[in-house]
Each structure stands twice: as structure tokens, then as C-alpha cells.
Amino acid sequence: MYRYDEFDHTFVRQRVEQFRDQVERRLSGALSEDEFRPLRLMNGLYLQLHAYMLRVAIPYGTLSSRQMRCLAHIARTYDKGYGHFTTRQNIQFNWPALKDVPDILLDLAEVEMHALQTSGNCIRNVTADQYAGAAADEIEDPRVWCEIIRQWSSLHPEFSFLPRKFKIAVTGAPNDRAAVAVHDIGLRIVRNEAGEVGFQVLVGGGQGRTPVIGAVIRPFLPKRYLLSYLEAILRVYNLLGRRDNIFKARIKILVQQVGAAVFADMVEDEWQQIKDGPVELPAGELERIQAYFAPPPFETLPDADSGFADAQAGDPAFTAWTRSNLAAHRQPGYAIVNLSLKPVGGIPGDATAAQMDAVADLADRYSFGEIRVSHEQNLILPHVRLQDLYPLWQALEGIGFATANIGLASDIIACPGLDYCSLANARSIPIAQEISRRFAALDRLHDIGELRIKISGCINACGHHHVGHIGILGVDKKGEEFYQLTLGGDATDTAALGDLIGPAVSVHKVVDAVETLVGVYLEHRQNGERFLDTYRRVGLQPFKETLYATH
DSSP: OOOOOHHHHHHHHHHHHHHHHHHHHHHHTSSOHHHHHHHHHTTTEEEOSSSEEEEEOOGGGEEEHHHHHHHHHHHHHHSSSEEEEOTTSOEEESOOOGGGHHHHHHHHHHTTOOOTTSSSSSBOOOEEOTTTTTBTTOSSOTHHHHHHHHHHHTTOTTTSSOSSOBOEEEEOSSSOOSOGGGSSEEEEEEEOTTSOEEEEEEESOBOTTSOBOOEEEEEEEEGGGHHHHHHHHHHHHHHHSOSSOGGGOSHHHHHHHHOHHHHHHHHHHHHHHHTTSTTSOOTTHHHHHHHHTOOOOOOOOOSOOHHHHHHHHHOHHHHHHHHHHEEEBSSTTEEEEEEOSOOTTOOTTEEEHHHHHHHHHHHHHHSTTEEEEOTTSOEEEEEEEGGGHHHHHHHHHHHTOOOSOTTSTTOOEEOOGGGTOTTOSSOSHHHHHHHHHHTOOHHHHHHHOOOOEEEESSTTOTTOGGGSSEEEEEEEETTEEEEEEEEOOBOSTTOBOOEEOSSOEETTTHHHHHHHHHHHHHHHOOTTOOHHHHHHHHOSHHHHHHHHHHO
16 A cells, blocks of 8 residues: 655645644634634534544545554544544544644554545545455556545645535446446546556536436546546636535536536547646656555465365354355455444444454454455455455454445445534434344345445435435424435446435334335345346336335
8 A cells, every 4th residue: 555755744744733733723712713614624624513523534445454553543542432434435533622633633644644635625535446456356456546646636736626525436347336426537447449448537426415427528548648637627627617506516517517528528628738748647656656556465375265165164154244245356265355334233334443453453464454444334354365264254253343234234324414413404323223223134134135225314415325225315394304215226337326216204114114115125026136126127116106005
């Protein structure tokens, strides 16, 4: 993974000291809250419903064990003993005291982390496939390009005050695990007919009050031109994006207004002026950054391991876990291991300081000291030998991270909702916990199969409900919590927005409603197809008829 150079160290420490001075002036009253707000936002500090919240960047979702231990230290020392992993592969601390935030940022700087540009109208943390560099289906490691984009975009003088926040995601595999179609810019690493590797470029995706699937504006972009093409997109948006209406300011609105083809032409015209200029990488820079992402020293191992097979044969609980929580690795004899942060009745994405320390230890023991964060709010150990899976699973059982539910009904994405967020209309966490308890039985979970349930507490869609197989949106009706339900959303390479099923249901009925929808799916399922496949085949009507006949 990337290591800071001298510039990075100096840059981050200077920003910490600048912010320390700004915090001192706020605490003394020399700065009002209105004056302090843009300063704190550019350093990842929000003022939430009950307290400040600090959002720490985890670029492209990659952490070292040392960095994870630092996060545990921050949770233990400055917060209430836990952190919350988010859908942008970041971590949020929900209870820091303002006076402590500069010290937190200094501790982060010691392990090459920061909170820069995790908020504000700028290019946010660049996200990637959580299996990058390990996945069997990968064309090329997207983290190299995420790091290049991170360096290019950090405090970019032209793009530090955009019309609105801006999000970029990169996937290196045909199976999209980075949700690129619902980002302002989505990049898919692809091969053209000549076998050359480049990028398919999508623009104008997003969720919130105006959900949109991004449009492909360039089917193939040679790798050498990535930065100049991104620069051209951002220049067009910065020039033409609306600043008079916060709800109409995202690039998706601009692309919709002018049309994807016209927008692509404007980008092309801008790009032609800069494509051979100084924007692109200096000679040798790509190779320098690629070296940081060289594969770890894998052992030469057979494809199968007898000890692993024996453990599967002898322990049904372990077998269930291997069925849902492992992914195929490109290196023979290894597996990608998903750690579920969704125990029965738990808060999705939360991890205690003790759990973070334990994961760091397990990463050192079993995964070359490397950890990943997924946008589904889980953790990953990307490089584990097959022979180590059984003792690893036993250790994960001990810390509560071995629930065999990845991709299943209780592996729920949920925003913090009204328990924390001042923007929320309804609670998300209690609904997620209740659904998790309702679908706690592993045999039933695995029989239902892949089912992505996603919950947001307001229209801003931080819980990605628009692209859930079952999406749940909290709304307020005269002071009471209700929930709208959508069906058929998808964040993968077959991306789609969910269809609204009908009137919202009350907080007391929403979990029963999810149960009913699952029952309709099981009634219509053919040949073991997924919920999403059944929905696409039979459509909305059977679900709607049954739901409103019973609720």
C-alpha cells in the first residue's frame, strides 16, 4: 500500500497545525460557528445531532494493521470506544470533543492518515473494489489509479470549491463491487478489442433526492490520459454546475439537463485543449506508485488444502461461513475473507476499539498486515491461506465478526439515521437491528440467498436504499416515522434504481413488510434464482398486491 513521501508528511502536518489554530480561535470565541463551519468541513468535522463527528479518510478502503490500531486508539482515547465504518470506505467517530480533534488528526498523521476532503464541496475520498489486488476476476489493480487520483485531487486549486460534493469510484473487474454507476464519475478498467487496458468512463450517477444511473460518456480511454480527461470533466462541471440551488448542483443534474451526448462533446472539446499538456503523470510516476501495490510475498501453494476440506466436512457452522464469507483469490491456495460487521441485532458498520485491535492482530498473523473496508460496511482480510481459514474463523467467532451472512438478508447497509444525524427524518439503526433479528436463523438466511437490504433515514440516501434489492427510506409524517419501500435496485454491473412499491408503511409494520416481500419472492422463485432475478422476471405487481393485501 502507498507510503507517504516527504511532501505528504509535511503537507498533512501543516494542515493539522492550521486546524489547531482554527479550533483554538473557535473555542475562544474569535470565530463564530458560521465562520468556523467551512474550515471544519474541509478537515472532515461535522456538527451532528448530539455532538461533533469526525470522518477519517481510508483511501480506496485499504488499511494497514498499524493504521487500524491507531483507529482503535482514537476510539478508546477520544470517543466512546467504537467507530463506524461507512459506505465511502471511511470511518466516523461520533463523539469527539472539539478541543481533542487536532490531537486526533496529529495521531492520524503519525500513521499516514488524515481527514482532508472527507466533507465539503470538493472531491471526496476515492473508493474502490474492496478485493482490489486480490480478486480472481480482476483485470488490473484499481488502487494504483485511486492513489493517482487522490494525489491529483488533494487541494486541487481549481476543484476545492466545486458547486457540490464530488465522488469518484474505480473498479478493476467486470464484476462491479465499487458501485461505480451511482458516482459522479465511475471508472471501469476494461480491455478494448485490441487487448489494451484502459477505462470506461461513466458520469452523472448518484443517489439522494434525484437518483440517477451514470451514463457512459467514453467507452474506452487509454490509461495515459486519465488525469487530463478527469480534469476536463471537472472543468466543465465547475464552469456550468449550478450554485444557486443546492438540490440542483450535482453533476448528475447538469448531465440530465444538457444530455449525456452533449455533455460528452463538451468534455471532449475541453480535453482536446489539455490532453497533451502538463496534467498527465510525469515520467516514471506511474511505475513509482505501482511499486507500492506490488503483491505480498505469497507462498507457492496448491489450489486445494486438505486441512481446509477436513474442517469443512467436520464443522457445519464453519462450512456455512465459508459459503458466504469467502471470495475467490487470484493466487492459488489463498482466499479473500469477509469479516461481517453485522452480527445478529448489531449496528451495521460499528466496531469497538477491542475489535479493531483484534482485527489488526489477525491481519498481521494471517493477511500480511493488510485490511480492507467495503462500501457495504464490512471488513476484509484480502490474502489468507486456505490452511489458515479454520483458526481464523475461530478467532473471528471470539470477537463477533464471524456471522455467516455476507450478501444475505441480515448484511444490511444502514446510515446512522435519526439516532445521530441532524438531517434524518427517521431512524435506520433500530430497523436494521430488528430485520437482523427477524432473519437470524442461518439456515433460513442461506435458503433465501443473496438479498441486499439497504436503509436510509432521509432522502440524502447515505444508506444507498435506491440500489437495494429491497430499499427502505425513512420519511416523517406529522411527527411519526414511516418507511417507503423500493424493489429491484442494484449497485453492481447491472446497476438499476429500485421501483417504489406504493404508500409508506409505519415503523411498526416495516419489518413485517420486509418479511412479506421475502415470502413473495420464495413463492415465485424458480431454479434457485436470486431475489433480484425473480423480481426482474415477475415485476412489481405480485409483491405490491400481496404487501398491501396483508398490511
